[in-house]
Amino acid sequence: MGIKNKIYLLAYKLHRKWLGVVCRGKNLAFKRNIVCGEGSRFYMNSSVTNLQERDKLVVGSNCHIRGELFVYPYGDGLRIGNNSYIGDYSIVRSGGGISIGNSVLIAHGVTIIDTDSHETDPAERDRSFRNLIKNGHPKTPGSVKTARITIEDNAWISYGVSILKGVTIGKGAIVGAGSVVTRDVPPYTVVAGNPAKPIKQIPP
Amino acid sequence: MVGLVVYRIIRKTETLISRLKNRYLCSRVIARGKIRFGSQAQIVNAQGDPSKIIIGDNTLVDGILQVFPFGAGIEIGRNCYVGQGSRIWAADKITIGDNVLISHNVNIVDTNSHEIDYMERTESAARQFREGLPKSAGSVKTAPIVIKDHAWLSFDVCVLKGVTIGRGAIIGCGAVVTHDIPDFTLAVGNPARVVKNLLPNENGN
Numbered sequence: 001m002g003i004k005n006k007i008y009l010l011a012y013k014l015h016r017k018w019l020g021v022v023c024r025g026k027n028l029a030f031k032r033n034i035v036c037g038e039g040s041r042f043y044m045n046s047s048v049t050n051l052q053e054r055d056k057l058v059v060g061s062n063c064h065i066r067g068e069l070f071v072y073p074y075g076d077g078l079r080i081g082n083n084s085y086i087g088d089y090s091i092v093r094s095g096g097g098i099s100i101g102n103s104v105l106i107a108h109g110v111t112i113i114d115t116d117s118h119e120t121d122p123a124e125r126d127r128s129f130r131n132l133i134k135n136g137h138p139k140t141p142g143s144v145k146t147a148r149i150t151i152e153d154n155a156w157i158s159y160g161v162s163i164l165k166g167v168t169i170g171k172g173a174i175v176g177a178g179s180v181v182t183r184d185v186p187p188y189t190v191v192a193g194n195p196a197k198p199i200k201q202i203p204p
Numbered sequence: 205m206v207g208l209v210v211y212r213i214i215r216k217t218e219t220l221i222s223r224l225k226n227r228y229l230c231s232r233v234i235a236r237g238k239i240r241f242g243s244q245a246q247i248v249n250a251q252g253d254p255s256k257i258i259i260g261d262n263t264l265v266d267g268i269l270q271v272f273p274f275g276a277g278i279e280i281g282r283n284c285y286v287g288q289g290s291r292i293w294a295a296d297k298i299t300i301g302d303n304v305l306i307s308h309n310v311n312i313v314d315t316n317s318h319e320i321d322y323m324e325r326t327e328s329a330a331r332q333f334r335e336g337l338p339k340s341a342g343s344v345k346t347a348p349i350v351i352k353d354h355a356w357l358s359f360d361v362c363v364l365k366g367v368t369i370g371r372g373a374i375i376g377c378g379a380v381v382t383h384d385i386p387d388f389t390l391a392v393g394n395p396a397r398v399v400k401n402l403l404p405n406e407n408g409n
């Protein structure tokens with residue numbers, strides 16, 4: 001490798017170091033807005049938005065968050081247990097209430113949203129969307145449907161999965177890659193497909 | 205006015221950094237000819253050894269190539285494209301032929317990454333958080349993936365462990381491929397099923 005190339009590589013590594021410093025600042029800023037346990041980390045691509053009081057977004061200890069956490073101005077907020085993982089570009093948005101247990105693994109590109117986000121009536125949807133753009137998120141869900149999502153301990157959600165409102169995923173369950181989960185998943189069950197259907201049982 | 209100047213300076217800096225990054229990425233793989241990386245490209249090679257990622261002439265990678273601490277790595281042929289946000293993760297071996305088009309947000313992962321047994325999974329994930337990726341596959345199901353010449357994978361496709369995608373096959377957007385797809389067929393859906401033959405039959409249809 002030529003000397004010139006070495007200089008380029010060094011410059012690039014310095015740039016990476018700088019990003020590391022930025023990320024540390026990010027961790028400090030996020031933790032002011034939420035309740036966060038010991039040893040939890042937010043990574044480079046992560047983002048945290050809490051539009052309610054601090055205690056409506058709770059992250060336990062030793063969690064690793066690479067994705068986006070978002071709490072609307074209404075609903076019961078978002079609560080994550082200990083030792084859980086949320087991968088890159090995964091989105092968790094709560095307008096009803098989301099609880100994620102301990103040691104839950106959520107891979108990359110997963111979408112977990114407990115609200116329809118919009119009204120079903122077109123005129124009403126248009127009105128409230130314009131209001132949202134102008135004044136930000138409203139203080140109440142209005143006629144937007146929301147329903148709690150619960151993900152119990154030791155569950156594993158593979159990459160590219162979508163989890164819709166009202167779903168409970170049981171203890172130790174597995175959701176296969178790319179699945180769309182529209183109904184409850186019983187404990188110790190593997191589901192896959194669109195819509196997700198049971199494919200296997202796991203011995204508890 | 206000030207905003208515009210600042211914007212231009214930031215753009216210039218970004219171009220410079222992306223050029224540096226390109227050189228860095230090229231130094232981490234074996235390039236068989238002239239290869240290019242896009243602005244979103246990343247290489248994560250846990251084995252460090254550049255020969256674990258081989259890329260053919262005139263191939264453009266804008267996704268994420270990751271090699272686990274074990275396995276034979278990734279081989280991509282000539283004139284291929286790997287789109288933004290697409291991930292190719294090899295714990296065993298992933299072989300991609302020539303002239304293969306891989307759209308954005310495609311996942312090609314040749315391992316389950318985790319154990320099916322929940323206690324085993326919880327323990328090994330906790331170990332991974334502390335010590336990084338494991339040194340062997342252990343009881344995690346892992347099997348090589350092969351994607352043959354001229355195949356085309358649309359956006360949001362998932363390809364699971366052990367799958368072979370045939371020559372000239374097309375995989376429709378959002379499909380989850382869990383079984384082999386024969387040459388010159390179109391497969392769609394989750395789980396993916398063949399819905400069309402792409403070769404003209406004897407009647408010329």
Ligand SMILES: CC(C)(COP(=O)(O)OP(=O)(O)OC[C@H]1O[C@@H](n2cnc3c(N)ncnc32)[C@H](O)[C@@H]1OP(=O)(O)O)[C@@H](O)C(=O)NCCC(=O)NCCS
Nearest residue numbers: 107158159176177192193199313315316317345380382395
């Ligand atoms: C869910 C999963 C872990 C189960 O793995 P497994 O126990 O080895 O399952 P098998 O491969 O034996 O599949 C059993 C059946 O379910 C189907 N199936 C498996 N995963 C599927 C999926 N994601 N979508 C649709 N169908 C699926 C298979 O086609 C097979 O069907 P068949 O009985 O008709 O042949 C695995 O399929 C999966 O989704 N792996 C991806 C995980 C991953 O890559 N994670 C990386 C980031 S965390």
